[in-house]
Amino acid sequence: MTTQPKTYNLTATSTPASNFPFERIPNGSNYNFGKDKRKVLFYDLAGEDLWGITAQFTARFIEILKGDKY
Numbered sequence: 001m002t003t004q005p006k007t008y009n010l011t012a013t014s015t016p017a018s019n020f021p022f023e024r025i026p027n028g029s030n031y032n033f034g035k036d037k038r039k040v041l042f043y044d045l046a047g048e049d050l051w052g053i054t055a056q057f058t059a060r061f062i063e064i065l066k067g068d069k070y
Contacts, residue, residue, distance in 0.1 A: 001062050005041040005055055012036045 014033040016022070022029040041055035050058060 001065065003043055003045065005043045005059055007039050007041055010038055010040050012038075 013035050016033075022031070025031050040052060041059055043050040043055050043058065
């Protein structure tokens with residue numbers, strides 16, 4: 001409960017499959033799918049990594065135990 005996670009930023013882009021139906025969306029193949037930006041948590045626990053959704057669940061659970069507001 002005293003170990004703070006490190007936060008890293010991740011930006012992902014979409015790559016549609018070759019059979020994606022571009023004709024069914026506005027701007028067709030020029031549609032701006034944008035980028036998915038998220039923060040990824042990592043806990044270093046004695047040489048073991050706890051990361052991703054598991055680290056997010058852990059961080060939130062620790063907040064609940066400490067009585068921190070959401």
